[in-house]
Amino acid sequence: MSRYVLGVSALYHESAAVLLRDGVVVAASSEERFSRQKQDSALPVRASRWCLEQAGISMADVEAVVYYEKPLRKFERILVSQLTGFPSTLPAFQRTALTWLTDKLWVRNALCKELGARPSQLMFSEHHLSHAASAFYCSPFERAAVLTVDGVGEWATTSLWQGDEHGLKPLSEVRFPHSLGLTYxxxxxxxxxxxxxxxxKVMGLASYGEPRHVDKVEKVLQGVDGGGFQNDTRYVAWHKSTVRSYSGAFEQLFGAPRQPGTPLDPRQGEGKHYADIAASVQVVLEERLLALAERLHADTGLDALCMAGGVALNVVANRRLLRDGPFAHLYVQPASGDAGGALGAAQWAWHEVLGQPRVDPGLTPGLGRDWPDDRVRTLLDELNVRFDDVADDRIERAADDIAAGKVIGWFQGRCEWGPRALGHRSILADPSRPDMQDRVNKVIKLREPFRPFAPSVTAEAADTYFDVPPGGEGPAEWMTIIGDTREEHREAMPAITHVDGTARLHRVRREVNPRYHALIEAVGARTGRPVVLNTSFNLKGDPIVSSPVHALSTLQSCEMDAVYLGPCRVARGQLPRGGAS
Amino acid sequence: MSDPTPTPPGRVEDVGMRLGTLGQLLRLFGRGKRPWLLPLVLLLSVLGLVLAGLQAVQYVAPFIYPLL
Incomplete structure (x- = not known):
């Protein structure tokens, strides 16, 4: 009989639920994919119910419901920090008292009331332990050093671990208020x-700047002996305010902050100044991470590194770690933010509490909600949306569209796990057209023009077009590292090559996503390059689409040319007047 | 497939879990390095119960936030 564990993360950033069956991931989704609230932090009620439905079980069949952190320890940290800073922390204390006493303190009750768990099913992991478990137990390594870096969990902001056949062993940690994530x-x-x-966006902006302010950033974030770091708390405010993260002294150091929403041209004037600051903090972050990696390598003597926590989504730093750091192999949990904590919490419980041996967790890009072909057809009929049934030639038709310069939505198979679109819910285009970056940025994604797009490339052709450091092939399958677009191809693919010649490539293996792989090959047969521009299927401020209705709504709201919903191709002109919904 | 609809805990069970959480909090602070936090936790516990009670009263709830 199968055994089930449900992992849950919630209440701070992106909430999520993950269901394991005998240690293998059956279903995983962020709540935002159901609620349509970007980075929804509410308890993942709908995601949890969907996970159970996907497995065909009820909550009574679940052996453990595991929350990804310890709320009481977090409450302790907040109280101590705010009392230490009294009386300037009084406003923050008032907010804290209200939100905690009415809501966040009672996670146990909420899990029972909202998810239907029994008290005896509940377990609580620790924030960084959940991150570490999500990295190590999903990695291909039997033994590895593990580095978790984020804003803050209970007390820890950075943790060093060793993972092996005995589980995860904590080595050292850096505690709040000193934090790489909060600094960034x-x-x-x-x-x-x-x-x-x-x-x-800061990471993208950094490529336009020169690191002229490293000395100033190092006043805010200093390295210490042994690979650690500390913040000079005169410059920061996150330990005494819930609404402000830097102080007046910080502004004296760097000048006036940029007003949100104002135009930003990173190549000149004030925009260049802000790009220089971004470049400086990026460099300092990389230096601190490299020092931590050196320390971890010295402590463990291992050659493989696993990473998780929000800072592990910094793909530029990940390349630097692999290229200049002491580790030969790198694994980055693709859902490195708090959503991934749900996965790690479940894996921690399965392996370290229930004592089960390691298994391949079956982590693939598509672990979310699926829409079978028949349901898509029926839904489109119900919505009175005309479509072409392309079940037998969707690859060829989509490749024709892309090669003809059209921008298409690609909605195939199960929704992705993690923040990146990996060929299941993607907007695709031909990267070789000079106007494509501007077109997709301005009229489809409605976002800042300086931000680059990512390429998807077949694994077989990846080395031809891109240069990724040795050991980076695995991370490139999840878009958790950048590479260089090779010099000879930069001019030919301007839409996916950033200003510094890099690209956050997505390396696609046939065994992992055969349909998407076939599409890229078909595009290659037409354009001469098996590379497509790949960006997430959503508009600015929206979560990635998760149902055909969301996809049609996106098609209607921007200037995309067509969407491929499973077996159906819907062109803009086929949408009914007044909208599909 | 079994019915996935959750069955909410009863009122007694709900209050019991809340008291259990407060007990854990007191143990955490009392046993740790910060016994000086205990009086504050007790104060907050009372405040929390008052708040929870007041929020249930429709006409009083809108005035709670400015009071804090």
Whole structure:
């Protein structure tokens, strides 16, 4: 008889639910894919119910419901921090008291009331332990060093571990208020982007700048002997405010912050100044991560590194770690943010509490909701949407569209796990057209023009077009590392090559996603390059689409040319007047 | 497939879990390095129960937030 464990993360950033059956992932989804609230942090009620439905079980069949952190320890950290900073922390304390006493303290009750769990089913992991488990137990390594880096969990902001046949052993940690993740987020806010959402914009902006302010950033974030780091708390405010992450001294150091929403041209004037600051914080982050990696390598003597936590989504730093660091192999949990904590919590319980041996967790890009072909056809009929049935030639038709310069939505198979679109819910186009980056940025994704797009390339052709450091092939399958577009191909693929010549490539293996692989090959047969521009199937501010209705709504709201919904091709002109919904 | 609809805990069970959580909190602070947090936790516990009670009263709930 199969045994089930449900992992849950919630209440801070992106909430999620993951169901394991005998240690293998059956279903995994963020709540935002159901609620349509970007980075929804509410308890993942719908995602949890869907996971159970997917497995055909009820909550009574689940052996353990595992929450990804310990709320009481987090409450302790918040109280201690705010009392230490009294009286300047009084406003923050008022907010904290309200939100915790009315909501966050009672996770146990909420899990029972909202998800239908019994108290005896509940387990609580620790925040960084969940991240570490999600990285190590999903990795292909029998033994590995594990580094988890994010804003903050209970107390830890950075943790070093060793994973082996005995499980995960903690080696050392850096505690709040000293935090790499919060430092990066403070600069994200200073540069006019939304914290917990705009960090990757800072990373993209950094490529336009020169690291002229490294000395100033190092005043905020100093390295210490032994690979650690500390913040000078005079410059930061995250330990005493719930609404502000940097102080007046920080502004004196770097000048006026950029106002959110104002135009940003990173090549000149004020925009260049902010790009230089972004480049500087990126360099310092990389240096601190390299020092941590050196320490971890010295402590473990191992040659493989696993990473998770929000900072592990910094694909530029990941390349630097692999290229300049001491480890030969790297694995990055693709859902490195808090959503991945749900996976790690479940894996921790399965392996380390229930004592089960390691298994291949079956982590594939498509672990979310599926829409069978017949249901898509029926739904389109019900919505009175005309479509071409392309079940037998969807690859050829889509490749024709892309080669003809059209931008298509690709909605095939199960929804992706993690923040990246990996060929299941993607917007695709030909990267060789000079106007394509501007077109997709301005009229389809409605986002900042300086941000680059990613390429998907067949695994067989990846080395021809891109240069990824040795050991980076695995991360490139999940878009958790960048490579260089080879010099001779940069001019030919401007839409996916960033200003510094890099690309966040998605390496597609036939065994992992045969349909998407076939599509890229078919595009290659037409354009001469088996490479497509791949960006997530959503509009600015929306979660990635998860149902055909969301996909049709997106088609209607932007200038995309067509969507391929399973076996159905719907062109813009086929949408009924007044909308599909 | 069994019915996935959750069965919410009863009122007694709900209050019992809340008291259990407060007990864990007191143990965490009392046993750890920060016994000086205990009075604050007790104060917050009382405040929390008052808040929880007041929020259930339709006409009072909108005035709770400005009070804090």
């Amino acid at each position: 987020s403070a600069f994200t806010a200073f540069l006019g982007f939304r914290v917990n959402n705009g960090e990757y």
